[in-house]
Amino acid sequence: MITHHSHIGTAAWSDLLRMLKDAKVSELRGSPKLKTIGNKEYWYDRYRIGTDVVDRYIGEDSDALRDRLERLTDLAQQRKANEKERSRLMRVLRAEGYLMADAQTGQVISAMERAGVFRLGGTLVGTQAFRLYEGELGIRIGFGRTAVTDDIDIASFERLSVALGDTVEDDLAEVFSQLKFDPLASLEKNKVWRWQQTDRSTLVEFLTPSFEETEGIRDLPALGVSAQSLHHLNFLIAEPIHAPLLYRSGVLVQIPRPERFAIHKLIVADRRKADPDRLKARKDRAQAELLIEALSDERPADLAEAYETALARGPAWRSRISASLDLMPETRKRLEAFA
Numbered sequence: 001m002i003t004h005h006s007h008i009g010t011a012a013w014s015d016l017l018r019m020l021k022d023a024k025v026s027e028l029r030g031s032p033k034l035k036t037i038g039n040k041e042y043w044y045d046r047y048r049i050g051t052d053v054v055d056r057y058i059g060e061d062s063d064a065l066r067d068r069l070e071r072l073t074d075l076a077q078q079r080k081a082n083e084k085e086r087s088r089l090m091r092v093l094r095a096e097g098y099l100m101a102d103a104q105t106g107q108v109i110s111a112m113e114r115a116g117v118f119r120l121g122g123t124l125v126g127t128q129a130f131r132l133y134e135g136e137l138g139i140r141i142g143f144g145r146t147a148v149t150d151d152i153d154i155a156s157f158e159r160l161s162v163a164l165g166d167t168v169e170d171d172l173a174e175v176f177s178q179l180k181f182d183p184l185a186s187l188e189k190n191k192v193w194r195w196q197q198t199d200r201s202t203l204v205e206f207l208t209p210s211f212e213e214t215e216g217i218r219d220l221p222a223l224g225v226s227a228q229s230l231h232h233l234n235f236l237i238a239e240p241i242h243a244p245l246l247y248r249s250g251v252l253v254q255i256p257r258p259e260r261f262a263i264h265k266l267i268v269a270d271r272r273k274a275d276p277d278r279l280k281a282r283k284d285r286a287q288a289e290l291l292i293e294a295l296s297d298e299r300p301a302d303l304a305e306a307y308e309t310a311l312a313r314g315p316a317w318r319s320r321i322s323a324s325l326d327l328m329p330e331t332r333k334r335l336e337a338f339a
Helices: 007-026 063-070 072-077 079-095 103-115 127-137 158-163 172-178 233-237 258-271 275-298 300-311 315-325 329-336
Strands: 031-037 040-049 052-060 123-125 151-155 181-183 194-197 203-209 217-220 225-230 241-245 251-255
Touching: 007 063, 007 072, 007 079, 007 127, 007 241, 007 251, 031 052, 052 063, 063 072, 072 079, 103 151, 103 172, 103 241, 103 251, 123 127, 123 233, 127 151, 127 241, 127 251, 127 258, 127 275, 151 233, 158 203, 158 217, 172 181, 203 217, 203 233, 233 258, 258 275, 258 300, 258 315, 275 300, 275 315, 275 329, 300 315, 315 329
Parallel strands: 123 251, 151 203, 203 225
Antiparallel strands: 031 040, 040 052, 123 151, 181 194, 194 203, 217 225, 241 251
C-alpha cells in the first residue's frame, strides 16, 4: 500500500526544486542568447574571456526558463538568501523522513553537477533516480532493497551531446581521479565509459541509446566520455525532468519521467535472464510495481500514455513487457485498465 508524505514535506520539496532552478539562472556570467538547432531552440549564456566569445549552454527553451531569464537581475540579488532558505528546506525534508543521499554518493553526483553533466543533457537513471520519485510523487519509498545501490548511472543522447556545441567545465576523468575512481578497461581501446572507486564498491557508468542492431560504445562529446549504448534507453530518457538530490543544500539533477521509468523497468527486467541478474530483475519489477501503483492513482493519464507509447514500439517491446507482467498480476490489471 502506498503511503504519502505530509503536505509540509511535499511543499518543501517543491520549494527546493524551484529555488535550485532559480539558483542556476542566477549564476549566469553574461547575456542569455537563443539559438535554433535543428527544430528546437536552446538558450546559451554568452560572455567574453579575453578576446574569445563563449557560449555556455543553459537549457532548452520553455516558458519557465524564459520567465527566470527575465528575472535574472532579481535572482542574482537573491542568491545568498536562496542558499540559506534551501538549507532550511533540507532540514524540513530530513525531519519529514525523506531519503537523503549518503555522503559518498552526494559528493560524486554534486561533483558531476558542478562540472555541467546534467546541464549538458546527462540524466541520472537507475536506482539513484528511483529514490528521487519519493519527492516527485510525494510517496514514501523507505529504506528497503528497492532503494539501495552503490551504482551511479548517467544516460545521455549522443546526438544531443554533439549538437550542443558545449563541453563540461572540468574533465570528468580528472574529477573521478580526485574522488579516487579508476577507469575500467573497455573492449574498445581508449573508450572509457565506467569508473570504479578504489576504496568502495561505487561504480559510475555512462549510457546512451542504441539506434542500431548492436549495442556498442559511443562517444558523448559534451561530457568528454564514452558510453555503452543500449536498446530501449531512448524511451526512458525522452523528455526528462529536474529533481533535487537531497545532499547539503540540494543538488539539481535530471531524471527520467516516472511513468517512463516504470514501463522501462518492465522491459529491462525481462532482459535480465542470466542467473547473476535475477536479483536485479526482481528489483526492477519491485520498482515498477510501486511506481505504477502510485501513478495509476495520481497521474493515470501520464501512465497510460507511456504504456501505450511503449506497446506501439512493436512486438519485441510488447513481448518483454508482457513477460514481466506475467509475474506481476496486480500490476497487469492496473495497466490493462488503460488498454
